[in-house]
Amino acid sequence: MNIGHASEKSNLPAKTIRYYEEIHLIKPGRAENGYRDYSIQDVHRLRFLQRARSLGFTIDECRQLLSLYEDDERSSADVKRIANSKLAEIGEKIRELRSLEATLKHLVSHCNGDDRPECPIIDDLAGNNDA
Amino acid sequence: MNIGHASEKSNLPAKTIRYYEEIHLIKPGRAENGYRDYSIQDVHRLRFLQRARSLGFTIDECRQLLSLYEDDERSSADVKRIANSKLAEIGEKIRELRSLEATLKHLVSHCNGDDRPECPIIDDLAGNNDA
DNA sequence: TAAACACCTTACCATGACTGGAAGGTCAAG
DNA sequence: CTTGACCTTCCAGTCATGGTAAGGTGTTTA
Numbered sequence: 001m002n003i004g005h006a007s008e009k010s011n012l013p014a015k016t017i018r019y020y021e022e023i024h025l026i027k028p029g030r031a032e033n034g035y036r037d038y039s040i041q042d043v044h045r046l047r048f049l050q051r052a053r054s055l056g057f058t059i060d061e062c063r064q065l066l067s068l069y070e071d072d073e074r075s076s077a078d079v080k081r082i083a084n085s086k087l088a089e090i091g092e093k094i095r096e097l098r099s100l101e102a103t104l105k106h107l108v109s110h111c112n113g114d115d116r117p118e119c120p121i122i123d124d125l126a127g128n129n130d131a
Numbered sequence: 132m133n134i135g136h137a138s139e140k141s142n143l144p145a146k147t148i149r150y151y152e153e154i155h156l157i158k159p160g161r162a163e164n165g166y167r168d169y170s171i172q173d174v175h176r177l178r179f180l181q182r183a184r185s186l187g188f189t190i191d192e193c194r195q196l197l198s199l200y201e202d203d204e205r206s207s208a209d210v211k212r213i214a215n216s217k218l219a220e221i222g223e224k225i226r227e228l229r230s231l232e233a234t235l236k237h238l239v240s241h242c243n244g245d246d247r248p249e250c251p252i253i254d255d256l257a258g259n260n261d262a
Numbered sequence: 263t264a265a266a267c268a269c270c271t272t273a274c275c276a277t278g279a280c281t282g283g284a285a286g287g288t289c290a291a292g
Numbered sequence: 293c294t295t296g297a298c299c300t301t302c303c304a305g306t307c308a309t310g311g312t313a314a315g316g317t318g319t320t321t322a
Contacts, residue, residue, distance in 0.1 A: 044257065047257075047258055048256050048257055048258070051255070051256045051258070052256050055231060055234065055235060055256075056228075056231050056235075065253070065256065068250075068253060069253050069256065069257060071248075072248060073248060074248050074253075075245065075246040075247065075248065076242050076243050076244055076245060076246075076247060076248065076249060076250035076252075076253075077243075077244045077245055077246060079242065079250045079252045079253055080239060080242045080243075080244035080250070080252065081244075083235055083238060083239050083252050084239060086235060087232065087235050087236060087239060090228055090231055090232045090235065091232065093228055094225060094229060094232065097187075097221055097224055097225045097228070098225060100186055100187050100221055101218065101222065101225065103186065104187075104214055104217065104218050104221070105218060107214060108211060108214050108215060111207050111210065111211045111214070112207050112208075112211075113207055113208045113211035113212075114206065114207060114208055115206040115208060116206065116207060117204060117205050117206065117207065118207060119199075119205070119207035119210045119211075121207075121210045121211065122196070122199060122200050122205075122207075122210055125179050125182045125183050125186075125196060125200065126175065126178075126179055126200060127175070127178055127179070127182070
């Protein structure tokens with residue numbers, strides 16, 4: 001199967017698929033004309049990678065997950081550990097963003113938003129924390 | 132004031148300060164020995180940038196905010212508009228992360244996490260959505 | 263049969279916002 | 293005089309692609 005077809009099946013741009021080969025995540029065969037030739041197994045791997053990436057796993061985590069995916073003897077604890085650490089990261093990121101949101105909302109709510117220059121948002125950024 | 136001192140006062144790494152100069156966010160003077168020489172005003176700008184970046188504004192947004200900061204005739208509406216658009220972005224990002232978190236939590240909760248190979252997380256990534 | 267067009271190849275540059283390191287100049291203290 | 297803490301510029305790397313160029317291949321159509 002050519003890369004275009006594999007791209008459709010996996011929901012990954014061809015560019016990305018070639019990049020995954022470059023960093024040794026997959027190694028498709030080659031046809032006589034030099035075109036990459038993807039097997040059904042390869043497409044499974046690509047779909048796996050697409051899903052894992054869209055869940056926020058980094059390429060390195062995907063590499064770990066993929067090797068667990070291909071290992072019939074894996075323990076589910078190994079997989080769960082990776083997922084839990086990613087969950088912790090996501091939770092932390094959410095907390096940070098919510099704190100940012102609160103701060104900005106507070107500033108915005110105190111800004112008149114008219115054509116006068118007084119602006120508590122700028123004042124805060126400038127370090128004048130009068131509020 | 133040398134860059135090391137400016138770095139302490141602004142809470143920005145010296146590397147970052149030099150980078151900000153490279154992209155024309157600030158332009159400190161130079162001492163006779165060629166060292167950068169930061170004024171109090173420069174440090175105010177750096178602190179402003181540090182705060183704005185930590186609130187999630189991009190460099191380009193910081194550039195806008197900085198020019199508003201330096202413009203006594205600015206309208207607070209201009210500032211509020213930028214802040215509101217950033218707020219919308221942050222909200223969207225939070226929604227995405229919460230959705231990721233929910234999906235992952237669901238998967239993790241169904242995974243035994245023992246030394247057997249059965250793993251609903253891997254199954255899901257592989258595209259077997261039995262759950 | 264030939265041209266048009268879709269697809270494939272490699273190779274290189276760009277992104278955002280830094281961070282790290284090499285190679286070297288400057289300056290104060292011991 | 294030398295050590296060490298600073299400072300300088302320049303070059304390369306990060307992450308996960310995206311863009312573009314220059315060219316080879318394969319199928320369809322005039």
